[in-house]
Amino acid sequence: MGRLTRRALALTALSALAPGAAAARGAGSAPTPAPAGGAAPGPDRPPRSTTAMRGVWLATVANRDWPSRPGRTAARQRAELLAHLDRAVRYRLNTVILQVRPTADALWPSPYEPWSEYLTGTQGRDPGWDPLGTAVAEAHARGLELHAWFNPYRIANHTDPDRLAASHPARAHPGWVVPYGGRLYYNPGLPEVRAFVREAMLDAVARYPVDAVHFDDYFYPYPVAGQTFDDDDAYDRHGGAFPSRAAWRRDNIDRLVRETAAGVRRVRPGTRFGISPFGVWRNASTDERGSDTRAGVETYDDLYADTRTWVREHWIDYVVPQLYWHIGDPAADYAGLVAWWAAVAEGTGTDLYVGEALYKAGAAAEASAWQDPVELSRHLTLAARYPRVRGHVFFAARDVAADPAGAMARVAADHYPWPATPPR
Numbered sequence: 001m002g003r004l005t006r007r008a009l010a011l012t013a014l015s016a017l018a019p020g021a022a023a024a025r026g027a028g029s030a031p032t033p034a035p036a037g038g039a040a041p042g043p044d045r046p047p048r049s050t051t052a053m054r055g056v057w058l059a060t061v062a063n064r065d066w067p068s069r070p071g072r073t074a075a076r077q078r079a080e081l082l083a084h085l086d087r088a089v090r091y092r093l094n095t096v097i098l099q100v101r102p103t104a105d106a107l108w109p110s111p112y113e114p115w116s117e118y119l120t121g122t123q124g125r126d127p128g129w130d131p132l133g134t135a136v137a138e139a140h141a142r143g144l145e146l147h148a149w150f151n152p153y154r155i156a157n158h159t160d161p162d163r164l165a166a167s168h169p170a171r172a173h174p175g176w177v178v179p180y181g182g183r184l185y186y187n188p189g190l191p192e193v194r195a196f197v198r199e200a201m202l203d204a205v206a207r208y209p210v211d212a213v214h215f216d217d218y219f220y221p222y223p224v225a226g227q228t229f230d231d232d233d234a235y236d237r238h239g240g241a242f243p244s245r246a247a248w249r250r251d252n253i254d255r256l257v258r259e260t261a262a263g264v265r266r267v268r269p270g271t272r273f274g275i276s277p278f279g280v281w282r283n284a285s286t287d288e289r290g291s292d293t294r295a296g297v298e299t300y301d302d303l304y305a306d307t308r309t310w311v312r313e314h315w316i317d318y319v320v321p322q323l324y325w326h327i328g329d330p331a332a333d334y335a336g337l338v339a340w341w342a343a344v345a346e347g348t349g350t351d352l353y354v355g356e357a358l359y360k361a362g363a364a365a366e367a368s369a370w371q372d373p374v375e376l377s378r379h380l381t382l383a384a385r386y387p388r389v390r391g392h393v394f395f396a397a398r399d400v401a402a403d404p405a406g407a408m409a410r411v412a413a414d415h416y417p418w419p420a421t422p423p424r
Contacts, residue, residue, distance in 0.1 A: 053391025124165030189234035362405025
């Protein structure tokens with residue numbers, strides 16, 4: 001929802017990125033893609049209409065995509081934000097997924113949590129403007145949808161509570177906090193935590209006409225070798241009715257999903273709720289219903305996120321699995337995973353979009369397939385064989401701006417010659 005590779009081994013979390021990893025380029029840095037297949041729309045050639053998700057993640061954690069660094073003036077931050085929105089329009093995208101609660105903080109004047117440090121460099125300091133309110137208004141003025149992206153449980157990318165703002169709820173409620181893997185997390189096993197994070201997120205939905213609420217792949221944290229997520233006390237108090245700690249943890253996340261969905265419907269009817277999970281639910285070697293993959297992480301077992309059930313039971317309006325592998329990858333073949341997710345979504349009311357690893361295109365550290373600027377375009381060609389796939393979301397905005405291999409421009413030329421409206 002920013003995430004350096006985000007999931008190369010599924011353990012490289014977005015939260016591990018250093019602040020100011022790279023500055024997004026300013027307005028005008030992205031080329032205007034030429035329409036594929038001939039002349040551009042004009043008076044005698046009206047644009048074709050189509051419905052598809054064409055989204056981009058705009059990550060704020062560690063200043064991954066925006067703002068380019070903390071402490072810039074409000075005017076400069078606003079200008080950078082508008083440049084990202086304008087660039088999305090030029091590439092004929094229709095949805096921006098903006099990370100507005102990266103680390104138990106806020107990019108709006110929240111009564112629940114402090115202002116994000118990624119704005120001013122100091123958590124809790126008022127940036128002098130309303131980034132989320134501005135983003136919603138300016139996105140809508142450009143014909144873009146704005147999905148508000150929240151991380152439910154991550155508190156900080158360090159383990160020192162004293163570094164948090166004095167008013168931070170994690171300091172007022174230290175019993176809610178679990179240090180793990182060099183970071184701080186809220187404990188998903190505490191009902192009071194779940195109620196708090198839900199209300200903190202729904203405050204933004206109540207204030208602004210966001211088009212959707214969006215979660216990424218962080219529920220229980222990705223496993224860290226040799227470390228244990230210490231939720232013994234919560235399990236002793238609340239886990240007695242479950243056959244195992246794993247079943248209890250999955251129920252905690254299921255409850256978060258169902259309760260958030262109900263809250264969104266209550267606070268702003270018509271607003272959608274979507275989740276972008278890691279791309280492998282379970283390997284077939286673990287569960288015959290799983291995908292033909294050999295991934296080192298399985299969301300059901302490692303993050304306690306039963307993503308398949310959320311889709312099959314239509315607890316969410318859309319799902320964007322992060323299929324961040326190339327076609328033919330021996331551990332997780334993009335082609336096989338698209339087919340698997342399409343089958344999971346078949347017969348449900350849950351829309352399926354595909355999360356695409358634009359950040360890998362042309363990267364020297366990636367597999368040779370990613371050196372070919374056509375690889376990403378091939379993904380869209382392949383996914384078009386499956387009617388259940390209703391669009392794609394690209395990670396992430398900084399990479400749309402830089403586009404070093406020309407992969408995004410190629411996608412736009414090959415697949416986005418005309419504007420499209422997002423599925424409703």
